[in-house]
Amino acid sequence: MATLPHTPDKGDFETAATSRKSTSTRAPSPAPRVRRDKVTSHESFLTYGNGRWWKIAIGVAVVSFASYFLIDVQPRHNGGSWYGYTMGTIGFGLILWLTLLGVRKRAMTPGRWSLKAWTSAHVYLGLSLIVVGTLHTGFQLGWNVHTLAWALMMLVILSGLFGIYVYATLPKSLSANRFDEEGAITEKVMIEQVRQLDRQIHDAAQPLDPEAAAIIERSLEENVFAGSFLQRIRNRYPSDRTRAAVVELRQLRNFRPRLDDDPFERVETLLTKKEALLAKLRRHLQLKSWLQAWLYLHVPATFALIAALSAHVFSVFFYW
Amino acid sequence: MSFLVRQIALKASGGEIVRAKRVDGDEMKIGRDGSCGVHLQDLAVDPEHALVTQLDETHIEIESLHGQPFEVDGQAVQRKELDVTHGNELRFGNHRIVLGQDPRSRFPTFTVRRHTPLSHSSADNDMTDVYNLKGLLPGKRMSAWAFAAAVLVAFLAFPIWSYASYNDLALKKDASRPEGYHADKSWESGKLSLAHQSLENDCQACHVEPFVAVRDNACQTCHTQVHDHIKDTGRLITARGEPTGFGAFTRAVATTFNKPAGRCVECHTEHEGAGDMAPTAQKFCTDCHADMKSRLTDTQLPDAGDFGTAHPQLRPTVIADTRNAARPALRQITWSADVKEMNGLKFTHAQHLSTTNGVAQMVRRRADEFGGQDGLDCENCHQTDPSGVWFKPVVMEDACQTCHSLTFDKIGGTFRTLRHGEPEMVVADLRGFFAAGGPPRPINLDSMSRRVPGDRAAAGTASDYARAVRFYPTQAGQAIQMLFNRGGACFDCHNITRTGTATTAGYNVQNVVQTQRYYHKGWFTHAKHTRFECVDCHVKAENTNDATDLLVPGLDGKGGCRDCHVGESGAKLASSKVKQPVESGCAMCHDYHLDEKAPWLTRLPASRRASYDRRRNAGQPSAR
Numbered sequence: 042m043a044t045l046p047h048t049p050d051k052g053d054f055e056t057a058a059t060s061r062k063s064t065s066t067r068a069p070s071p072a073p074r075v076r077r078d079k080v081t082s083h084e085s086f087l088t089y090g091n092g093r094w095w096k097i098a099i100g101v102a103v104v105s106f107a108s109y110f111l112i113d114v115q116p117r118h119n120g121g122s123w124y125g126y127t128m129g130t131i132g133f134g135l136i137l138w139l140t141l142l143g144v145r146k147r148a149m150t151p152g153r154w155s156l157k158a159w160t161s162a163h164v165y166l167g168l169s170l171i172v173v174g175t176l177h178t179g180f181q182l183g184w185n186v187h188t189l190a191w192a193l194m195m196l197v198i199l200s201g202l203f204g205i206y207v208y209a210t211l212p213k214s215l216s217a218n219r220f221d222e223e224g225a226i227t228e229k230v231m232i233e234q235v236r237q238l239d240r241q242i243h244d245a246a247q248p249l250d251p252e253a254a255a256i257i258e259r260s261l262e263e264n265v266f267a268g269s270f271l272q273r274i275r276n277r278y279p280s281d282r283t284r285a286a287v288v289e290l291r292q293l294r295n296f297r298p299r300l301d302d303d304p305f306e307r308v309e310t311l312l313t314k315k316e317a318l319l320a321k322l323r324r325h326l327q328l329k330s331w332l333q334a335w336l337y338l339h340v341p342a343t344f345a346l347i348a349a350l351s352a353h354v355f356s357v358f359f360y361w
Numbered sequence: 362m363s364f365l366v367r368q369i370a371l372k373a374s375g376g377e378i379v380r381a382k383r384v385d386g387d388e389m390k391i392g393r394d395g396s397c398g399v400h401l402q403d404l405a406v407d408p409e410h411a412l413v414t415q416l417d418e419t420h421i422e423i424e425s426l427h428g429q430p431f432e433v434d435g436q437a438v439q440r441k442e443l444d445v446t447h448g449n450e451l452r453f454g455n456h457r458i459v460l461g462q463d464p465r466s467r468f469p470t471f472t473v474r475r476h477t478p479l480s481h482s483s484a485d486n487d488m489t490d491v492y493n494l495k496g497l498l499p500g501k502r503m504s505a506w507a508f509a510a511a512v513l514v515a516f517l518a519f520p521i522w523s524y525a526s527y528n529d530l531a532l533k534k535d536a537s538r539p540e541g542y543h544a545d546k547s548w549e550s551g552k553l554s555l556a557h558q559s560l561e562n563d564c565q566a567c568h569v570e571p572f573v574a575v576r577d578n579a580c581q582t583c584h585t586q587v588h589d590h591i592k593d594t595g596r597l598i599t600a601r602g603e604p605t606g607f608g609a610f611t612r613a614v615a616t617t618f619n620k621p622a623g624r625c626v627e628c629h630t631e632h633e634g635a636g637d638m639a640p641t642a643q644k645f646c647t648d649c650h651a652d653m654k655s656r657l658t659d660t661q662l663p664d665a666g667d668f669g670t671a672h673p674q675l676r677p678t679v680i681a682d683t684r685n686a687a688r689p690a691l692r693q694i695t696w697s698a699d700v701k702e703m704n705g706l707k708f709t710h711a712q713h714l715s716t717t718n719g720v721a722q723m724v725r726r727r728a729d730e731f732g733g734q735d736g737l738d739c740e741n742c743h744q745t746d747p748s749g750v751w752f753k754p755v756v757m758e759d760a761c762q763t764c765h766s767l768t769f770d771k772i773g774g775t776f777r778t779l780r781h782g783e784p785e786m787v788v789a790d791l792r793g794f795f796a797a798g799g800p801p802r803p804i805n806l807d808s809m810s811r812r813v814p815g816d817r818a819a820a821g822t823a824s825d826y827a828r829a830v831r832f833y834p835t836q837a838g839q840a841i842q843m844l845f846n847r848g849g850a851c852f853d854c855h856n857i858t859r860t861g862t863a864t865t866a867g868y869n870v871q872n873v874v875q876t877q878r879y880y881h882k883g884w885f886t887h888a889k890h891t892r893f894e895c896v897d898c899h900v901k902a903e904n905t906n907d908a909t910d911l912l913v914p915g916l917d918g919k920g921g922c923r924d925c926h927v928g929e930s931g932a933k934l935a936s937s938k939v940k941q942p943v944e945s946g947c948a949m950c951h952d953y954h955l956d957e958k959a960p961w962l963t964r965l966p967a968s969r970r971a972s973y974d975r976r977r978n979a980g981q982p983s984a985r
Contacts, residue, residue, distance in 0.1 A: 116633055120550065123611050181634075186516040186547050228492050232482065239480030246404050247393060251429065254393070254404040261404070261480035270497040326492065333494050340501040345508035352516040356548035359521070360568040361575070361619065 087209065089161035098165035102172040109176045118179030120187065121357075128177035132170060133350060136194070139167050140343055164205060171198055190353045193346035197339055204335040215328045218321060231322050235265055238318060242311045248304040253293055257308060260286035265319055266326070274334060276327040283319055287312045362415050364389045365463050365470040366399050383468075389413045390426075391453060399471055402479075405454030413471075419446050419462065421469055445469040455479070519544035524565065531569040534582050538563050552635035567631075573619065580625045588954040598623070600649045600657045628953070646947040668926055668945050669933025675915050675922070677879035680704050686872035696915035705873040707854050709906035713737050714896075723764060730763065739895040739902070749888030750959075754875040757781050767850060770794060779850070784865040787851075788841055795837035800829040841866045879913045883950040884960050898924075 087095075105128065114122040120129055142163045146156060174194050182188045219225050226234070239261050246257040263282040272278055290312065294305050367381045389398030394408040401410075407429045414422045424440040425431060432452035433441050443449050443460060451458040455477045461470040478484040490496070499507075523544040530536040537559075545564050553561050560566045567579045581587075591597050604612045612622065628645060629638060651666040663673035674695050679702040682690035694700055713720055714737060721736035731741070742760035744753045755761075758781060769791070770777035777794075780786040803822050843849050845857050845868040861869035896903050899912045900920035914920040927933040929946035952960040 116630060119633070121630075123614075181551055183549075183551060184547075185549055186520075187550050189512070189516065189547075229488075232488055232491075235482040236480070239482050243402070243404065243479045247402060248408075249404070251407045251427070258404040264481045266491040270494065273494070273497065329492055330494055330497075334498070337494065337498045337501055337504070341504035341508050344505035345512050348509035348512035349516060352513060352520075355517060356520065356545075358618075359524070359571045360545070360548055360564060361572055 084157070085209075086157045086160040086164065087205070089157050094158075094161045094165040097162075098169035101166070101169040105169075105172045105176050114179070117181075118176075119181055120177050120179060122179075125177055125179060128173050132173045132177050132194075133354070135166055135170050135173065136346065136350060139163055139170070140347065143340070143343075164201070167198055167201055170194065186349060186352050186356055190346060190349040193342055193349050197342045197346055200335050200339040200342065204339060207331050207335065211328050211332055215325065215332075218324050218328065221321075228325070231318070231325070234318055235315070235322070238311060238315045242308060242315065245304060245307045245311055249308065253290060253305070253308075256286050256289045256293070257312075260312060260315070265322060268323075268326075270330070270334075273323075273326050273330045276323055278323065281319070283312060283316050287316055362387050363466075363468050364398060364413065364415075365466070365468045366473065367470065368400075368473045370475070387415045391423075391431075391458075392426075399458065399473060401453055401456045401473065403454040403456055403475070406456070410453055415469065416442065418467055419444050421445055421460075423451070515544075516547055520548055521545075524568075524571065527563075528565050528569075530563065531565045532579065532582050536563075537566075549632065551632040553631055554633065554638040555635060556638060557631065558635065567626075574621070575624065575626045577625050580629075588956055590953050590955070594623075596657060600653050600660070602649075602656045646951065646953075667928035667930075667932050668947070668950075669923060669928025669931065670936075672916060672928075674917075675880060675883075677911065677913055677915075678876070678881055679879070679911060680874050680876060683872040683874045686874055689872070689874045696911075696913075698915075698918060700911045701909040702876070702911045703909055704875060705856060705871040706908050707856065708908035710902045710908070710912070711904050711906045714739075714903055720764075739899075743895075745887060749891075750886040751877050752887070754877065761854070765850065765853070779844075784845075784851075784861070784868060784870050787844065788864065788866050788868075791840050791844070792834075792837040795840065796834045799833050800826070802826065838866070841868075881957075882955070884952075884963065885950065886959065886963065889963070896920075 108124065109118065112124050114124055119125055142159055145159050148156075150156065174191060178187070178191055182191065216225070219227075242257060243261060246254055249257065260283045268278055278284075287309065290305065290309055294309070297305065363386070364384045365381065366384055367379055370378045370380070372378055384398035389412075390409050391397055391399040391401065391406075391411045391413060392409040393401055393403060393406045397409060398413070407427050409426050410429055411423050411425050411431055414424070416422055420442060422440070422442045423431070423433075425438075428439070430437040430439055432438070433443070434449055435452075445460045445462045447460070449460045451460065455475055457474050457476050459472040459474075461472065462468070463470050527538050527543075530538065540562070543562065543564070546562075549564070566582075567575045569576065569579050591600075603609070615622070631638075647666050650662070650664060651671065652664055653660055653662065654664050665672050674697075676693050676695050677700075678691050678693045679700070680689045681692040681703060683703065683705040684690075712718060715721055716736035724731045724734050724736050731737075734741075742755050745751070746753050757765075762781070767779040767781060768776040769779060777790075779790060803826055805822055806819065806826060845851050845866070851857060851868075851870060855873070856871035858869045858871065859867055861867050890898070898914045898920040900914070901910055901912050905912075914922065917923055923933065923939075925939065925941050925943045926945040926949075927939050927942045929944060931942055931944055933939065934942055946962075948960055948962040950960060958964070
């Protein structure tokens with residue numbers, strides 16, 4: 042019988058499937074392939090073009106800083122000096138261009154101005170905007186529309202920074218979560234699996250008495266995608282019905298005689314499977330929420346920023 | 362009798378599958394159990410839920426077996442007698458059963474349909490958005506519009522409305538907006554300076570018209586008496602010259618955006634924070650003055666740049682002629698080491714300040730008056746005025762007379778003194794003194810005196826005495842002559858000429874005028890230089906005995922200003938060594954809007970300047 046090499050020192054833990062004394066008749070499935078072992082042509086937008094855009098962004102920041110300290114603005118740096126106006130104009134243009142990613146991303150093209158190039162430029166030029174925008178203020182901040190624009194800009198940039206962080210870290214977890222012994226499963230398959238389990242549970246529960254049947258019914262009626270935003274990002278579903286059904290069913294079973302071919306056992310096995318599936322599904326939902334949630338701040342704050350920026354520029358010319 | 366049961370299931374394609382069966386007997390069960398006539402695969406239904414009994418051809422009775430209700434036409438019941446021809450609808454759990462009668466066999470029919478999917482997941486829901494946050498958070502597009510609109514209303518529309526409501530208050534000195542929030546305050550980039558604090562609530566006081574940069578007439582609403590830098594603005598603009606290079610570019614941009622040059626606010630920048638207004642930086646002065654002669658060719662002013670390296674020699678205003686004491690003729694000359702000033706006085710500074718000569722000895726002898734000094738000090742004669750900026754004129758009676766006494770007679774314990782400054786009185790007093798008195802009577806003319814026999818000796822004495830009495834008053838002329846000529850008390854200090862009238866015996870004492878301020882275009886204050894000795898700057902005082910030597914220091918040389926003052930950024934330090942360098946921009950001594958007072962920068966009290974330094978120069982002390 043072919044057995045899997047067991048190497049506990051490399052992180053393999055003894056399970057029924059890996060144990061040499063295993064009585065399982067099922068052929069052990071190969072471990073999921075790890076992405077980093079594969080040679081890919083994939084290049085992240087973070088390192089696109091041999092880091093062209095972060096180099097440019099560093100250049101922008103260095104030039105901005107150097108000129109800030111070299112140019113003597115009297116009585117002190119402010120947005121209304123020629124240097125301030127220059128930085129402000131650059132910043133304004135940058136913000137509008139960065140916003141255009143929302144338009145650009147809906148049209149994918151390859152090449153030098155590919156979407157990846159745009160995204161890379163978006164990220165790094167966006168970060169350099171911290172320097173450009175802040176030096177434009179001359180560090181004169183207050184409770185006014187000008188500082189509101191700056192604060193919104195920082196909010197957008199920081200939320201974007203958070204977005205980069207989750208984009209860089211979470212997809213790995215997302216992939217790992219989607220793997221099971223059959224290989225990777227898609228979102229569609231996940232729903233299909235829930236449906237199939239529900240059907241099996243439904244059929245298996247037919248012989249049950251009304252009390253137990255009602256418990257099962259509650260699990261079947263549950264919307265597995267229900268849950269508030271907070272529940273999703275925290276992956277906490279305290280009133281999950283499937284979980285409750287498992288618990289109640291076990292309690293009920295404690296007072297019943299054990300039978301051969303007990304329908305209770307079949308149902309319980311299926312419910313446990315559903316519970317595991319839901320855990321995977323909800324972990325998936327959690328990761329996806331983190332991946333998406335920052336955009337719900339990033340995008341509206343961008344438009345608030347553009348509005349505040351318009352008011353900022355308008356007010357400067359109005360009270361010229 | 363029998364029942365006909367038709368179970369209808371839906372196909373994936375949407376069609377229906379009908380499975381019909383006949384259940385014989387007068388009774389039939391409805392339930393989840395496979396043995397039931399109407400078998401409902403439904404967890405909400407009891408294994409044996411209800412019993413159907415046929416009463417006659419058209420009537421049946423349905424009764425719940427275990428107390429679990431069922432619905433008949435929406436009403437929950439335990440038992441119900443029904444006419445099958447009425448087509449009632451029963452409901453067990455998730456199943457609907459429509460009653461009827463088969464037209465051919467007349468058997469009651471049960472048409473069974475599941476009306477809800479067996480689980481939530483298997484419902485034919487729209488699964489496209491279940492994996493994203495749609496519905497859980499306000500939509501991105503929605504909130505983007507909402508936020509943007511809120512910002513535009515609060516920070517654009519509302520402020521414009523605020524402005525429009527009060528813009529008729531512009532250019533009115535005492536008009537102000539009512540207290541409370543005005544939305545255009547949200548446009549304020551920084552607090553106004555303390556001087557303009559009262560305008561904090563009145564944007565339109567300066568921002569008179571929208572899209573028009575602040576004009577001077579707004580400033581002049583209150584500032585009605587500002588000294589112009591120069592009356593002829595044309596010359597000012599010529600002196601400034603056309604900007605070139607980057608300056609021309611920024612000028613062009615400013616013109617494009619309707620920002621004319623030469624406005625008050627170009628230098629007097631506002632909204633820089635609550636504090637003092639920023640001082641005008643040196644570069645604004647030197648923009649014009651560094652090479653003004655090249656543009657304003659007929660100007661009398663020498664070019665002036667950084668104080669340490671490119672400032673012209675100082676030009677003190679000195680007295681040229683003291684004939685009119687009230688309005689002496691003044692002359693502005695270029696300072697040099699041997700420049701003279703005719704103040705009409707003779708005075709030996711070096712001799713008086715010596716610590717080894719007779720003057721010093723006299724001071725030491727009078728320790729009770731001079732407090733044990735080794736010799737005279739400057740302040741024994743020169744006293745500052747209350748401001749500490751300048752020195753009071755030296756007054757003879759206070760400063761000189763303690764040594765240079767004008768006493769000429771003693772009657773009882775009272776000394777008679779010649780009147781200083783009034784030569785006619787001096788002459789009259791001396792004449793009167795000699796006219797009224799006589800020579801002391803010789804003791805041997807007394808009748809009681811012992812004498813040699815005979816009158817010869819007495820006659821001689823009497824004759825001599827008579828001659829002395831006869832000629833005594835004429836000694837006044839001699840005394841006056843001695844007084845006004847070399848060796849006399851007046852001559853020692855004053856310039857005497859023989860152009861006087863008879864009342865002064867033909868003598869004339871030249872007027873004495875003391876200069877209090879030598880530099881009128883620049884500012885100097887002794888108050889800020891008290892830690893130095895007088896002779897540190899007035900170096901010649903210790904070695905000249907010529908009172909016409911100008912002791913005021915100039916730019917360079919020992920005691921000159923540049924001994925310490927190195928210009929705004931200390932450029933001088935690059936080429937020479939300065940022991941105690943003091944950074945000094947133009948504004949330390951000069952004002953753009955020149956007046957007789959101290960320049961704006963030095964007018965700040967120390968406490969406020971400290972805070973000014975903190976805010977403007979990030980802790981670096983400003984030029985002072």
